[in-house]
Amino acid sequence: MPLKIGDKNSSRSLVGYEQYKNKTTNTDEDTRVDQTAMEWVISVTSDVTYCVKFSGNFHKKHLYTSTKKLANVQLEYDKLGSITNDDARWQAAQDAADEEKFKRQLGHRSRGEQDCVTCGHSIKEHTDPGMACGRVTKSIGPTGAMKNGKPVRGEISTPCTCKKYDPKYQQDRVAQGKPTVNPLEGATAQSNDAIWMDKIPRATFEQTIVKAIQTRQSELKLKSESWGADQHIEWDFGASNRGCILKLDDKTSLADARSKGHRSVEVLMKLDNTDAKRPIFTACHLDGKKTK
Secondary structure, three states, X not given: OOOOOOOOOEHHHHOOEEEEEEOOOOEEEEEEOOHHHOOXXXXXXXXXXXXXEEOOOHHHHHEEOOOOOHHHHHHHHHOOOOOOOHHHHHHHHHHHHHHHHHHHHHHOOOHHHHOEOOOXXXXXXXXXXXXXXXXXXXXXXXXEEEEOOEEEEEEEEEEOOOOOOOEHHHHHHHHHOOOOOOOOOOOOOOEEEEEEXXXXXXXXXXXXXXXXXXXXXXXXXXXXXXXOOOEEEEEEOOHHHOOOEEEEEOOOOHHHHHHOOOOEEEEEEEEOOOOOOOOEEEEEEEEHHHOO
């Protein structure tokens, strides 16, 4: 039975892929393009073409797609012999495989996969030139000085000697030969708000973004203001798409996340140029506190 995933008419088709040679299997496979190479060109009106780009790992962190690996769905299908209706069994297998994928994606953001393998410190501490670790450990011990013939004890500062940030997730991707070595660099929160791209029609997705931009532009115009500073705008995909926004953590099932019926998120977008006919916006951040 074929996979039940979004087709070219779903917003899944907005997520760009490129082919690479997997070094571990010696096969040609697809992987997401780097966010710097991903751009949506949206024209839902006759007057203006909107270009949307991404920063801050937005497209990897927040744009989720169902698994495209049939073998993973088959594996779940084989576990579900108690479901006698084959269509229902296949759908349950698809849901289980998607849940496994989404939680694996969340796991890639864990400290275990994003902390440096060499020294065990976080990327926040690898701020020196060349991403060397700048952490300094404080301890109490002999300072090397003597007083009255006895070693003087005091605070000792020991700099970390690690010269390069090298997390497990990055190591795994390099070993596979993926062109973007760490698209989640710096992301360690173990909860995430994701837009399930398979569940939203592409036309709806594009219209939603354009409407949100135009709404904010109208609001700013009424106040005689320009886009200027980055703006928080609401992407509301409508009542018919409830459940397309998932609030995920390692304890929440996919079924429970969908049952919340979330349909909208608030996104921070900046305006990169002021061309009235072809403005370029960048989606920088999704505010999980504003999901509804």
